[in-house]
Structures are given as C-alpha cells and as structure tokens.
Amino acid sequence: MAQNRGPDRRVSCATAGGPLRHLRAALARIAGLFARYRADDDLRDELQSHLDMETAEYIRRGMPPAAARRRAQLASGGLTQAAESDRAPRGLPWFDSVIADIRYALRALRRSPAFTTAVVITLALGIGANTAIFSVLRGVLLKPLPHRDGDRLIYLRQSTDGPGGANLSFSVPEISDFREHARSLGSIAEYSTWFLTLQGDSDAVRIDVGLVTGNFFEVMGLSPVLGRLTQPSDDGTDVPPVMVLTHEFWLRRFGGDSSIVGRQVRLDGTPVTVIGVVEAAPFFPGRMDALLNIVISKHHSSALMVLDRTHRMTEMVARLAPGATVAEARAEVVTIRTRIQREFKEAYDPGSHYRVAVIPFKEVMGERARPTLWLLMGAAAFVLVISVANVVNLTLMRGVRRGHELVVRAALGAGVLRLRRLLLVENLLLTAIAGSVGVLIAHGGLGLLVSLAARYSPRASEIRLDAPVLGFTIALALIVALLLSFTVPLPKEGTLAGWISAGGRWVGGSPRGRRLQRGLVIAQVAVSVVLLAGAGLLTRTMMQLSGVDTGLTSGDVLTMSVPLVNPARVSAAADAAAKVSYDRMRREIRVLPGVMEVGLGSTMPLRSSTIQIDVRVEGERHAMDQPMPRADFRTASAEYFRAAGISLLGGREFSPADRAGADKVVIVNRTFADWYFPGANPLGRRIAWTGEVLRFTPFSREWRTIVGVVGNTRDGGLDAEPRPVVFMPFAQEFAMFGGLVIRADGDASALATAATRIVHRIAPTAPIENVLTVAQIKDESLAPRRLNAVLISLFGLLSVCIAAVGIAGVLGYSVSARTNEIGIRMSLGADAGRVQRMVLGEGGVLLAIGLALGLIGAYFATGVIRGLLFGVPPHDPATFIGVAVMTAVIGVAACWIPARRAARIDPAIAMRL
Amino acid sequence: MADKLEVKQGTLALMILRTLKVLGPLHGYGIARRIEETSKNRLTLNYGTLYPALLKLEQEGFIKAEWRQSENNRRAKYYALTAAGHKQLAREAREWHKTADLIAAFLAPRREAL
Secondary structure, X not given: OHHHOOHHHOOOOOOOOHHHHHHHHXXXXXXXXXXXXXXXXXXXXXXXXXXXXXXXXXXXXXXXXXXXXXXXXXXXXXXXXXXXXXXXXXXXXXXXXXXXXXXXXXXXXXXXXXXXXXXXXXXXXXXXXXXXXXXXXXXXXHOOOOOOOHHHEEEXXXXXXXXXXXXXXXXXXXXXXXXXXXXXXXXXXXXXXXXXXXXXXXXXXXXXXXXXXXXXXXXXXXXXXXXXXXXXXXXXXXXXXXXXXXXXXXXXXXXXXXXXXXXXXXXXXXXXXXXXXXXXXXXXXXXXXEEEEHHHOOOOOOHHHHHOOOOOOEEEEEEEOOOOOHHHHHHHHHHHHHXXXXXXXXXXXXXXXXXXXXXXXXXXXXXXXXXXXXXXXHHHHHHHXXXXXXXXXXXXXXXXXXXXXXXHHHHOOOOHHHHHHHHHHHHHHHHHHHHXXXXXXXXXXXXXXXXXHHOOOOXXXXXXXXXXXXXXXXXXXXXXXXXXXXXXXXXXXXXXXXXXXXXOOOOOOOHHHHHHHHHHHHHHHHXXXXXXXXXXXXXXXXXXXXXXXXXXXXOEEEEEEEEEEOHHHOOHHHHHHHHHHHHHHHHHHHOOOOEEEEEEEOOOOOOOOOOEXXXXXXXXOXXXXXXXXXXEXXXXXXXXXXHHOEOEEEEOOOOOOOOOOOOOEEEEEHHHHHHHXXXXXXXXXXXXXXXXXXXXXXXXXXXXXXXXXXXXXXXXOOOOOOOOEEEEEOOOOOOOEEEEEEEEOXXXXXXXXXXXXXXXXXXXXXXXXXXXXXXXXXXXXXXXXXXXXXXXXXXXXXXXXXXXXXXXXXXXHHHHHOHHHHHHHXXXXXXXXXXXXXXXXXXXXXXXXXXHHHHHHHHHXXXXXXXXXXXOOOOOHHHHHHHHHHHHHHHHHHHHHHHHHHHOOOHHHHOOO | OOOOEOOOOOHHHHHHHHHHHHHOOEEHHHHHHHXXXXXXXXXXXXXXXXXXXXXXXXXXXXXXXXXXXXXXXXXXXXXXXXXHHHHHHHXXXXXXXXXXXXXXXXXXXXXXXX
C-alpha cells in the first residue's frame, strides 16, 4: 500500500536529453500541482523516516533518546524549512500566484461594477464587430476554396470596350486555341450558364444550370457526395442527357433524398437521369442548381456553337499545369491571343479592344465583394481602436483611484513585472468576458451579413464562426489585453521612493498619464470623424441613388416573368401557341378589378437584358476604330409602355397593326437615339440587326423603321448609365422570354395572387418568376448599398458615442482632480460662467485638434471608397461640413456635463478637500 | 565545523547518482550519510538541500523512488538509478572530469613563468 503513494508523480520515460528533460520536469510539476496534498504527506513521511534513522544512529552511539532526537533535528536542519524549500520546485509557483491574481482581479472588478460594465460593453461591441466582419471576409475572400488544389484554378475572362463588353465569354473555337497552345494551362473545362424548366408533380421551376464538358468536375477538383459526376464519356451528341445536382439544390428541392440518384426528371419536356450530387462548392459567375452534359441543349451542341468563332456563350475554367505560375499563364495567353486576333481579323474588330484576363478562381469569386468587405473591416477596426482608447482612458482614471493600493503592493515587494502581470490578468479577464459577449453579438449579426455577402459573392454560404474566426477573436482579445496592460505607465523598477512620494496620483495624475489621456481623446475624435465621413458619403450615395429617375412614371406596377417558350428551341408552332396564351393572360388580367393596363414584353422594366446585338444604321458606315454599335433587344406589346410608365418622347407607340407580316418597325430609347443619331431625328430612319450573335437569335437582318423614341429606364441598376435599347413589337417577333406588366390604380402587390392564378390556369406547366412590383425591383437594386450605408453609419455613430463618453470622462476626471484648484479660483472671484468656460475650453481644444486631424484623415481615406460612391465626389464638402458640425455638437455636449459640474463646485466645500 | 564546505552548485546531483550507482537502492538518510562519509565529513548536507535535489532527479527521470522496509524494519523511501540515470551519470562524470582538468590547467603554476 505504501508503495502506491504518489505514483502519478513518477515519470517512467527513461530517455535522457535536453529539451525532453525539461518537458518531463514540466509535466511532473503540473502533475505535482494536482497531487499537492498527497505529495506533502509523502514528503513529511520521508523526512520523518530520515529523522528517525538519524535519531536511531545517535542512540546507537549512546545518547539518551530525547537528546538524540534534538541532535538529529539540529543536524538535519528544520523539518518545516525542508518541506517548504522542497515545495517550490514541485508545483508551479507562478501558477499559484496567477490563481491568486485572478481571484484578486475578480474581486476588484466586482467592486467597481460600473467600470467593469462600461469596459465590457465597449470592448464587446468592438470585438463583436470585428469578429462578424472577419468571418465574412474569411468565408468570402480568404478561406481556401473547397476545390481540390483550389489555388491552381484559373478563370479566363474575355472583355471588350463598349456596352456589355465586361464579360463576353468565349466561343468554342477560342477555347480550343488555348487548349491546343497554352502549355501553362494543364486542363481546360468549358461550361455555359443556362436555365431550364424542371417539371415537378404539381409545379414547374426555372433552374439555373451549367452545361459542362465531361472533364468539368475533374478540372474543378470536385468530388461527388452521391453517385457519380460527369466524365468525358458524357461529351458528344449521341449520349443520353445526365444531370448532377449541386449540394444546395439537392437539399432544397429534394430534401437530401439519396434515392434521387438514378431517377429520371423532366427538364423542358426531356427526360434526364440524375447521376449524382456534387459536394458543396461555389460556382461562378453565380449560383447553380444543377450541371448537365451539353447534349441537353440542341443549341449548345450545334455546329454553329462548335464552329463559330464569334458565338461566345461559354465560360472557361482551367487548372494550371504542374509547376506553371499565373504569371506564365498570363504571358502565354497574351501571346496566343495576339496571334489569333491577327489571324481571324473578322472576329475581333480592332475598335473594341478584345482582351483576355487570367484570374485565379478564388480572386474572381471575391472580386465584387472585395472593396465592400475591406471597407467594412477597416471601419470595424476603427471602432475597435476607439473602444480600446476609451478603455485605456477608463483604466487610467481607475488607476488613479487604485494608486494607493498599488503603492502598498510595491512597498511590500511587488516588482513592476508583478504589477504588470496583475494588470494583465485583470485585463485578460475583462477581454475574455468582452470577447465572449462579442462572439454572441457577431453570431446575432451574422444572418444580416450573410445576406449582404450573398449579393456580392457566390461563397456567402461558406461564412461561419469557425475555429479560425474564433482564433482571430482570441488573438484580438489578447492584443487588446496586452495593449491595455502596457499602455498604462508604471514607475520604473527600483524607484519605490518615487512611488511613495507620488502617493495616490501616480498614473492619471502624472503629466505622462495626462498627455496619454488627451492624445487618446484626440485620436478617438479623429477616427470618429473619418468613419462618419465615410458613413456620410455612403448615405448620400444611397440618397442620390434612390433619387435617380428610373425613367418610369410613378404609380404601382406589378411585373412577372412567364417564359413559355424555351429560347433554345424556338419553333413557329410553339411560338404561335405561346402568343395565344400570352394574349389570353393579358385580356383576363386586364378585367380584374383595380387593373388599369396590362402589357406584354420580353423583359420587365428595370431588368437588364443579357444579350446585346450589333446594330447597323442605314446610311452610316461603322468606323473600324470605334467599338461596334450594340443594343439591348426587347419586345413590347402596344400597351407595354403605358403599363410600365415609360414616356413616349416622339413618334408613336406600337399599335395592334404592328403584327406579323406587317412592315417591321422598332421603337428606340433616348440613349440609342443620342448615340447613333446625334443631333438628328431618328424617326423614319432604318436600322438592322447584324453581327455574329444574331445567328443564334430568331431575329432577321431586315431593315426596321424607327417609329418612336421612348425615355430611358435604368435597367442595369440605378447606378448604371442607361444603355441603348431597341424595342420590337411583341406580336411581330418570336415570343422569347416573356412576361406581364400590370399597372394598378391602387396597391399593385394586392393583385399578385389573382394575376398568378390566371397565369397558372392558362399555362399550368410554365414557371412564374419574379412576381415583384417596380418599387420592389428598385428597392432590390438599392438594398446592398443601403446595407453598406447602414453598417458604416452604425459604426460611425457607435464610434462617435464612444468618443463622446471618452471626452466627458477625461474632462470629468480633470475636474475632479482639480476640485481644489477650482475652489481656490472661485473663492478668488472667478464666477461659475468663467469656470464653465475654462472646462469647455479644455475640451474644446481636444475636440478641435481631433476634428482637424480627422478631416485630414478623411480627405485621404474617402479616396479609397471612390468606387463605392455614386453621384457624390469623395471629398464632398457638404458631407465634410455636416460631419464636422455633428462631431462638434456631440463633442461640446459631452464637454457640457463636466463643465456644469465644475461650475457648481461650492468653493467652501472644495477648499476643505 | 568552520572548515566544512557547502555543496557546490551542480555537484550534488552527481554525488547522489554516483552514490546510488555504487551502493544500489538507498534511502535519503543513507545517501546523506554516504556523501558525508565519502567527503570525509568535509561536506554537510541538510534536508533542505538533499530532498529538493532528489525530487528534481526523480522528476527528470534519472532516479525512481519506492517505499520499502529498511534493514532494521523501518519504512523508508528508497531511491534507485533508472537507465536514464546511468547514462546521465556517465555523461556528467565525463563533463566533470573535463571541467576539473580545465580548472586544474588554469590553476597550475605555469612553468614558463617560473
């Protein structure tokens, strides 16, 4: 039994050696911490046995037992002393004292609940904001892609000058150029974004799909979670169509049912086998519901598609060859492109400046989110800086009150290190609590941020508060705690005398501490001004945007898309049937109560068309060095313009006479007229569609007479300049796409149910999409900007409030420290007003310096967000003046409270202090 | 008593290891006695020096401890060398010889100067 004592302290590992030995000793010590009491007994027993043996020895030499015992004790030194000196290396002495420090810190924090609460709230807001924004930043921009070797994935983008040239996609021959000649690109996959109608048992939905080559998943580095993915044997035209579901769509539409694999579904009337489900991963340029082999679309597998160099409908993703770099790929792509563009002059008109960019896939996915997210991250960092400054100030002021206690500790032998440690332990406790609250705040705000990010990035679903984000939070809390502990000045070691003579006024009372406090207040004001300036500019941007004339007359308008004809399989019969259905819908909805007008058209107002077609103007020659004239095409019925509220500027609207077989007529928008008929009357002139894109539309190259000019509408978003648009009569052309515009004389959204019921009755298998009022469409395009403005404003207000508390606190402290002096001044004849002005003046100086520095900072900082502004210059004087006035008002208000208190000091009482 | 030496830093561990090597498992008292005898009573050891050193060696894994009955039927904690302890002893002894030679060389009267 005795042998079993303290076996947990024994380390049986028998290897000797440097670092291992230290590790082993450290382990034994930690074990010793827990075996403390048992070990004490063990040691006492051992020492007792030593003593007994020594006594026995003396007795053996002939001493009387009592004397022998005494002698033994003397000879061996004091028992207790040995026990004590033996204890030090056994446990972890610093650990014990840290426990004591924690206990002490807890007690101290409990004793000043106001201070503790203020610090925790301030820091929690700062840390919470940073945690939340960082989680978005990480999820959307920083996290490695879930694709295997995602950093080797490359996206290629072809673009031109001129409208609609930002991303042209590629034609199949263009992709082949790279596949054959680019050695730095190991493998290249093609995909085209498309949409199909999935017929369910009781409904039909439009799904966004990618038509992919067999090697797509191999190149992307994605694995199936169920079944299989497409492979090269799925390429070609004589294979059955197969479908791979994205993880998200599988969960949403099929509830994660694993029996879906192998089943057949109907897509645009064609049976398609579901072969598998791919792991969760983002796609580009947007969300996808399913990926299919190309055979599903007759168009995409047509000779036109495969052979025509200008038939650009395909996206391209590549994997860098082993050892190749992005820079090499870039250089090679430029070389290949230069040669090809020389060889195929007809496909690349020089005025448009065709170019191909090579962009890492991860970057292209984050490119829209990047400016906004870094802006938010910067703003959040500013908020944290201000919070920390405030807490340092609070600590300084509290330090004054604690001075006495710390002096006593120093006098009792606590070194500066020991005192720093005490502060550190206290601040670690504070930041730990604040960090935990901050994580809760971040958790609460995450939903909002994910919805913000989803508008900018396909990776929004990857945003989580995961281990790296929590690591970031912990690191932040640690840094804050260190800052808090080491910015507070402590007297240098060995100057105990200095401490004692300074008495209770060692920190905040010292000139150094006072300077620090003032500097912090100035910094807080300055940073708040920068944030507020940013917030002001973004808010003005939002107001400018919502004030933008959409081009539609006011009124309540409901829109919905009801695509009846698959644009890839236009046939005369399907078109005629669709037109009959559309006309029935129009007539039946027209007679609903509250409906003023119903129009039919290919594209709803304030929605952009995806395809631009080259245009020829009769009697004009296209200069080779100019970008090719292009226009959005739309179709509209006679009632469309009235129903949507698009104003007629000249000529006439369409009439029922503009039907199939009649003369081809078009209506153009104002931008079209201004661009292609500058200073001339376009009415009666003729234009024609031309170019290569036209070949896959059902439109002819005939001349069309311009019969009317309508006002511009902001179809590409409120911040985008209107593009040239050509409207063709709905009845004269194929009914591609197709939707209804319903003008109501009251609340348009109230009509939604009745109208969709009619549409569903007439076309039970057609999907009904985007049932939205025009006001909702406008709002949707404003929403991300609004959220931006709101978040930055929130950060700005938060920081200015914290700064105000900072000013009030510092002045308040200054007043209480100078109560005596103020009393003397008052008794010497200074009146209350004078004292108040003195304190206000003290605060005013800080405020003015902070304001000036802040405006200078804002002048530079707002240049950074130029790209996020609309209709406001980055150095908008009105915003800057507004921010300055607002900060000044809040700052003076914050100074007012301590100034009033100073003015109310009773000299008779103050002098006695 | 006046000519008795304090145990030099770092040497005690070596003495303990050596003692255990020569005498086999031994209790603290025995180790103290043996060291004092070997030093011909020029060294004194008290508990406050000896037991921390034993504990340290035990934590480092060079010796292991076990409660046993002593020869005259007392309970005592016996220490014994581990395999690591044997190696450590060899190493420390080697280093000590080197140091001792070095110091001796320094302190030796230089012939050239004589």
